[in-house]
Amino acid sequence: MNLFIIAAIVLIFNLPFGYWRANVKRFSLQWVLAIHIPVPFIIALRLLSGLGFQLITYPVLVGAFFGGQFLGRYFFNYRKSKLIYPLTSCLICDLLRSLS
Numbered sequence: 001m002n003l004f005i006i007a008a009i010v011l012i013f014n015l016p017f018g019y020w021r022a023n024v025k026r027f028s029l030q031w032v033l034a035i036h037i038p039v040p041f042i043i044a045l046r047l048l049s050g051l052g053f054q055l056i057t058y059p060v061l062v063g064a065f066f067g068g069q070f071l072g073r074y075f076f077n078y079r080k081s082k083l084i085y086p087l088t089s090c091l092i093c094d095l096l097r098s099l100s
Helices: 002-022 029-036 038-049 057-081 091-099
Strands: none
């Protein structure tokens, strides 16, 4: 049960980073940072939750990590295709602007 709660947190935590990654040039510094900045936080989350580094946790959390990245990119591309402007690299800023 604890593993799936942590996986949901990892997925949600990666949404803004996938959104950011979708709006920058591939293999640029920002692109690399959008992928790697969440990693220390996820490691800390694993340790603080007591989940540790058991073998079974890797596929679940790696899947949640890339799922969050993918969904963030999908959300950016969806907003772009529907011409929902203004679009920036910040998911939270874009959502707050669209609400006001």
